[in-house]
Amino acid sequence: MRTHEAFGPDILQGIQQEKSEAPWRRGLRSLARKRLAVVAIVLITIIYGAGAYTILDIVRIPTGLQDPVATNLTVRRPIRTLDGDVESLGAFSDRQGVSLARISSLNPDVVGEFGTFTPERELPQGQQLVLKADEALEGPSTRHFFGTDRNGRDLFSRALFSARTTIIFSVLSFLLGSVFLGLGLGLLAGYKGGRIDTIVMRVGDVILGIPGLLLLIVISASLREIWTGWWEDGDAFFGWDFFIAQGIDHITLLLFATSFTGWVLTARFVRAQTLALRETDFIIAAESVGAGTPRILLRHLFPAVLPWIIVGMSASLGAAAGAEVGLTFLGLGIQPPTPSFGAMITAGANVRTFDLHPHILLVPALTIAILIYSFNLLGDAVNDVVNPRGR
Amino acid sequence: MSGGLLLFIVRRMMIVPPTLFVILFITFALTQIAPGDPVRIITGSRAPDPVIAERIREEFGLNGGFLERFGNYFWGVVSEGDLGPSYFFRSPQRTVQELLGERIWISAQLGLISLGLTYLIGIPLGIFAALKRGTWKDPGTISGLMVFDAIHIIVLVQLIIWLSVFVLDDFFNLFGLNIPSLWTPGNAASYIIPVLVLTLPGLAGMARFVRVSVLTVMDEEYVRTARAKGLRERTVILRHVIRNAMLPLATFFVLSILTVISGSIFVETLYGIPGVGSFIFRSITQRDFNVLLGITLLLSTLIVVGNLLTDILYVFIDPRIRYGSRGS
Numbered sequence: 269m270r271t272h273e274a275f276g277p278d279i280l281q282g283i284q285q286e287k288s289e290a291p292w293r294r295g296l297r298s299l300a301r302k303r304l305a306v307v308a309i310v311l312i313t314i315i316y317g318a319g320a321y322t323i324l325d326i327v328r329i330p331t332g333l334q335d336p337v338a339t340n341l342t343v344r345r346p347i348r349t350l351d352g353d354v355e356s357l358g359a360f361s362d363r364q365g366v367s368l369a370r371i372s373s374l375n376p377d378v379v380g381e382f383g384t385f386t387p388e389r390e391l392p393q394g395q396q397l398v399l400k401a402d403e404a405l406e407g408p409s410t411r412h413f414f415g416t417d418r419n420g421r422d423l424f425s426r427a428l429f430s431a432r433t434t435i436i437f438s439v440l441s442f443l444l445g446s447v448f449l450g451l452g453l454g455l456l457a458g459y460k461g462g463r464i465d466t467i468v469m470r471v472g473d474v475i476l477g478i479p480g481l482l483l484l485i486v487i488s489a490s491l492r493e494i495w496t497g498w499w500e501d502g503d504a505f506f507g508w509d510f511f512i513a514q515g516i517d518h519i520t521l522l523l524f525a526t527s528f529t530g531w532v533l534t535a536r537f538v539r540a541q542t543l544a545l546r547e548t549d550f551i552i553a554a555e556s557v558g559a560g561t562p563r564i565l566l567r568h569l570f571p572a573v574l575p576w577i578i579v580g581m582s583a584s585l586g587a588a589a590g591a592e593v594g595l596t597f598l599g600l601g602i603q604p605p606t607p608s609f610g611a612m613i614t615a616g617a618n619v620r621t622f623d624l625h626p627h628i629l630l631v632p633a634l635t636i637a638i639l640i641y642s643f644n645l646l647g648d649a650v651n652d653v654v655n656p657r658g659r
Numbered sequence: 660m661s662g663g664l665l666l667f668i669v670r671r672m673m674i675v676p677p678t679l680f681v682i683l684f685i686t687f688a689l690t691q692i693a694p695g696d697p698v699r700i701i702t703g704s705r706a707p708d709p710v711i712a713e714r715i716r717e718e719f720g721l722n723g724g725f726l727e728r729f730g731n732y733f734w735g736v737v738s739e740g741d742l743g744p745s746y747f748f749r750s751p752q753r754t755v756q757e758l759l760g761e762r763i764w765i766s767a768q769l770g771l772i773s774l775g776l777t778y779l780i781g782i783p784l785g786i787f788a789a790l791k792r793g794t795w796k797d798p799g800t801i802s803g804l805m806v807f808d809a810i811h812i813i814v815l816v817q818l819i820i821w822l823s824v825f826v827l828d829d830f831f832n833l834f835g836l837n838i839p840s841l842w843t844p845g846n847a848a849s850y851i852i853p854v855l856v857l858t859l860p861g862l863a864g865m866a867r868f869v870r871v872s873v874l875t876v877m878d879e880e881y882v883r884t885a886r887a888k889g890l891r892e893r894t895v896i897l898r899h900v901i902r903n904a905m906l907p908l909a910t911f912f913v914l915s916i917l918t919v920i921s922g923s924i925f926v927e928t929l930y931g932i933p934g935v936g937s938f939i940f941r942s943i944t945q946r947d948f949n950v951l952l953g954i955t956l957l958l959s960t961l962i963v964v965g966n967l968l969t970d971i972l973y974v975f976i977d978p979r980i981r982y983g984s985r986g987s
Contacts, residue, residue: 304802473674474681477963481921482939482955486686489943489951490693586809593811594925598943617813617929619820619840633814641809645802 295575295653305649308642315639319431326514333425405625415627417615423631429607430632434639437519437602438588445527446584450534451577455565457535458542465539472532480529481594487525488600495521515606522601526591534580541573575654582647586640593636609636664974671970678963683736686955687729690948697721700946701746719744742953747945755953759935763957766927766934769850770919773857777915781862782908785869786901792874801870804863812922816856816929823852842932853926861918868911873904906976913965920958 299305324331408415414423457468475483499517503509508516545551554568589609595601596610597617604611609632616622616629697719698712699705707715716722720731720743735741742755788800807815823831824840831838836848843849876882877900885895923936931937935954942950 304798470678473678474685477678477682477966478686478955478959479917479920479962481924482958485939485943486689486951486955489946490689490948494692590811593813594921597813597925598940600943613811613813617817619817619824622817622821623825629814629817633811637806637810637814640811641805644805644809648801 292575298653299649302649302652304645308646308649311638311642312646315431315635315642316435318428319433319435322428322432325429333428334422405628407625407627414631415625417612417628418625423612423627426607426612427609427631427635430609430612431635433515433519433602433606433608434589434592434636437522437592438585441523441526441530441588442581442584444523445530446534446577446580449527449531450580451538451570451573453531454535454538455542455569455573458539459546459561459565459569468535469539472535475529475532481591483529484525484591484595485598485600487528488521488595491521491524492600495524513605515602518601518603518606522592522595526588530584530587534577534584537576537580538573541576542569545569545572579647579651579654582643582650586643586647589636589643590640667974668971671967675963675967679960680733682959682963683733683956684729686952686959687732688725690952691725691728693946693948697746697948700948701749719746736956742956743949745947745950747942747947747950755950758938758950759953759957762933762935762938765932766923766936769853769857769927769932769934770916770923772850772854773861773919774915776854776858777861777865777919778908780858781865782869782905784862785866786873786904788866789870789873789877790896797870801863801867804866807859808863812856812860812925813929815859816852816926819852819856820930842930849930853923853930853932856926856930857919857922860922861915864918865911865915869904869908872907873900876900876904879903909972909976910969913962913969916965917962 322331322333325333405418406412406416412422412424414427416422417426453468457465478486496517499508499512499520503512551564551568554564559568592601592608593610593613596608597614601610602608612632613629613636616625616632622629698707698715698721701715701719702708702711720728723731732743735743740756742759745753745755745758748758784800784804788797791797791800810818820840823838828838836851838848838851839846841849842853882895882899885899886892890898920936923934924939925936926932927934927936928940935957938950939954941947942954
């Protein structure tokens with residue numbers, strides 16, 4: 269009933285339009301009065317804006333940023349061969365020591381830079397070539413605002429490109445998981461009832477019965493090979509290697525997994541709301557003048573439950589950003605060439621590295637923490653506005 | 660009335676076996692299509708010797724159609740709790756249930772301690788926030804705790820290890836406490852970091868839940884009545900508000916378990932704890948899909964049964980609940 273009054277159907281709005289503000293406008297106004305919510309919105313806008321800026325790169329407009337992937341390949345000085353004495357070179361630890369052979373398999377351009385240097389001739393048996401990347405592991409400076417990582421890549425640029433990955437992934441995951449599946453199935457189950465309702469809710473029970481992260485792990489670990497295989501097969505046909513280079517195969521797998529597991533709570537909630545709304549006068553009125561199911565779902569029920577979806581949006585976007593970090597750490601999320609906060613955090617997730625070069629971990633960790641924190645604050649504030657009973 | 664109650668419990672319990680069966684089926688199917696061919700994982704070679712491949716197929720029961728293999732696996736699980744052989748631990752060949760049996764104790768220990776602490780710290784903080792409504796202390800408490808929730812647990816582990824081992828080590832040494840930077844069996848001090856990291860992220864959710872619950876109860880008529888008849892505020896809060904506000908906490912239990920489970924994957928991996936969480940990570944990197952399947956089944960059973968107990972418990976706690984039809 270409350271929802272009906274606050275976010276009523278367009279019939280009511282038509283009558284009241286002259287007298288009172290539109291409900292969403294009233295909601296926005298009371299949101300603007302909450303100081304924390306405004307701060308959260310500003311922070312989210314900054315991070316999302318920074319990520320959105322790098323979309324220019326996709327359409328080949330110069331951004332003035334360093335290439336987040338290939339900068340490690342500006343390696344120019346093959347220092348000397350040794351068994352990985354880290355500190356003296358400060359670039360690669362023995363575990364991360366990169367042999368020239370491996371580098372050249374990554375990118376043929378580098379081999380060009382080394383000229384006549386061939387790994388077979390120069391490398392003694394059993395030793396690894398340790399390369400020092402230019403400007404590796406520098407702290408923050410005016411040249412590199414956030415410093416550089418162990419491959420000499422500018423962390424500011426990398427953070428921006430990682431934000432792009434996070435935005436693409438979390439927004440699509442929200443649209444697919446919460447809006448399309450969650451809202452769609454919830455409305456359908458609540459309004460139609462009967463067998464559809466039973467099936468949707470039972471499938472939901474099964475999904476909720478498996479610990480969420482574990483289900484994500486099982487799905488992405490199991491489907492990874494097949495999934496990337498499909499994209500490669502598709503490449504032969506459609507020629508979309510540009511998108512594969514952007515990591516689209518892994519992003520879509522992550523997207524599929526999170527949407528498949530993430531729709532249930534939204535659907536349950538929407539269903540409960542719909543069950544209550546189904547019996548209200550405006551739906552019965554619409555039915556009695558002969559409106560069909562699609563019309564009732566889209567024109568009448570959808571606007572009524574939409575505020576609740578917006579409440580859930582903050583939580584959903586924040587959760588997706590966090591899930592990317594976790595899954596990438598487990599090797600199941602975004603894969604290395606594509607910049608992502610998960611990859612950046614994984615690179616810095618070592619206490620000794622943190623003690624020596626804290627900025628490697630702090631840059632991605634703080635960015636993603638601020639983002640998630642802002643989303644949580646905003647979610648609380650929006651929840652208060654839409655559902656004042658909690659206060 | 661009690662006939663209806665019994666019917667509700669029976670009906671609710673009857674959902675459990677089919678749910679678990681479908682979970683088993685889905686995860687089995689997923690892990691079976693996973694690698695294309697398990698023989699490749701077991702032998703670690705892309706083109707294994709056909710003779711060896713045949714022997715391994717025989718040994719691991721990989722011959723036969725999908726349904727036949729599923730039937731065998733299902734029967735093994737149901738009849739003798741057999742979760743199948745590990746793909747990775749081959750000499751000597753270990754079964755998944757053996758491997759899990761060795762690891763579950765430490766994870767359960769850490770998980771239960773952390774759960775206990777989450778309740779022990781989260782409940783008072785939630786009550787505090789609710790009682791301080793209208794002052795800065797209420798949003799301050801909740802948004803302060805939310806910081807631990809926003810920092811990813813991978814980062815939280817690093818920060819806490821760094822703080823306790825690199826920065827505050829002298830301080831802890833004063834108390835004869837030497838916190839190791841990695842899990843050390845037999846050293847009780849190595850419990851501190853994992854328990855802390857598993858507890859902190861759950862506090863915000865717990866405190867917030869308690870806060871809303873307390874505020875809801877404070878709006879109830881009987882609280883107003885209690886105040887109106889002149890009871891002291893302390894008595895009203897302790898007797899009437901808090902007692903009733905704690906009831907819905909039963910529904911929060913499974914959610915807390917889930918938080919601890921997903922946290923333990925990262926904490927155990929990064930702190931080197933030989934438990935189920937780090938075993939999940941190992942089984943991903945070693946592509947030991949039978950282990951992954953076994954762990955999923957084990958933890959899903961925990962969750963499904965936990966949900967069942969919650970629902971039943973809730974009917975007893977809150978007699979107002981309608982148990983005739985399955986509401987939510």
